[in-house]
């Protein structure tokens with residue numbers, strides 16, 4: 001008989017992760033899942049998939065939205081649709097690796113530009129400098145930590161050079177720019193519904209398009225490229241979202257206002273307690289940032305390391321997003337000097353943020369951060 005290996009016991013009595021997926025009540029999940037059972041329809045664009053698509057379109061105020069199986073697949077599809085193969089793409093070094101690994105999979109050349117020191121996003125200035133020096137075929141800005149980047153500037157660049165602007169908006173589902181949805185800008189936005197995101201479907205994501213033709217092509221591509229009569233002229237892949245994943249999304253969408261309110265209160269509490277101790281992400285334009293992460297910037301990397309260590313000893317898992325730097329392992333064409341990136345991103349630490357974090361924990365975390373300074 002096979003031996004059952006015991007799982008390791010948790011050592012620390014208290015361990016607060018940097019984030020934790022939100023789970024709806026299992027009754028509620030079963031309410032939606034039982035519909036899939038009754039319909040005997042569990043994937044390939046069923047009624048729950050349609051309900052989630054319609055509700056998200058209304059909630060976000062967008063016209064052309066396509067659900068997919070994860071945010072990375074959304075990026076791959078966007079890069080494929082905009083023909084980035086063998087093209088040079090300007091993007092940011094300060095992002096989750098998927099932005100760039102999906103680019104490598106699309107056989108595009110990654111051209112890293114510098115970021116801004118205030119919002120830590122791809123700098124439109126830096127991209128403009130690159131455009132003067134060489135041919136750039138597309139720009140992929142990332143709305144990092146939900147803070148919108150210089151959307152207007154990038155739209156201007158797209159028009160002037162006639163190149164696509166594809167956003168990795170994986171962390172920015174509900175972000176606004178000057179009071180408007182970020183989805184009013186650019187050609188394609190890719191969002192992620194991974195379990196750790198504010199809104200999730202366990203695994204999942206979506207593409208939001210400016211053009212109907214792009215949506216229609218993507219609809220075929222996520223289903224192997226099969227067309228109405230069953231023929232394939234444009235080879236696709238399988239990137240469909242199942243009914244069971246859509247069911248989770250419907251549950252979370254119901255609870256989202258509560259989740260946002262709760263996490264927004266935590267963010268404001270952190271900001272109040274830490275305003276004299278660390279720096280926050282800021283912008284020179286008006287933007288709404290959904291409460292998804294709690295990034296803070298220290299004055300020195302040593303302070304960050306001390307704070308991280310002190311928090312860990314006390315059972316709080318802060319995390320360096322995104323460390324190590326992507327450009328250390330992604331094969332990229334480094335033309336511009338990443339002066340700002342190199343001086344800013346090694347000082348950024350994300351503090352714990354999740355729906356059920358108590359005020360007491362936030363107070364303790366802030367005290368520990370201040371003790372490390």
Ligand SMILES: *Cc1c(COP(=O)(O)O)cnc(C)c1O
Pocket residue numbers: 070071072073095096098099142168170171192193194204205
């Ligand atoms: C989460 C995330 C992704 C990847 O999304 P998945 O759904 O996990 O594949 C890509 N880019 C950024 C910026 C992310 O935060």
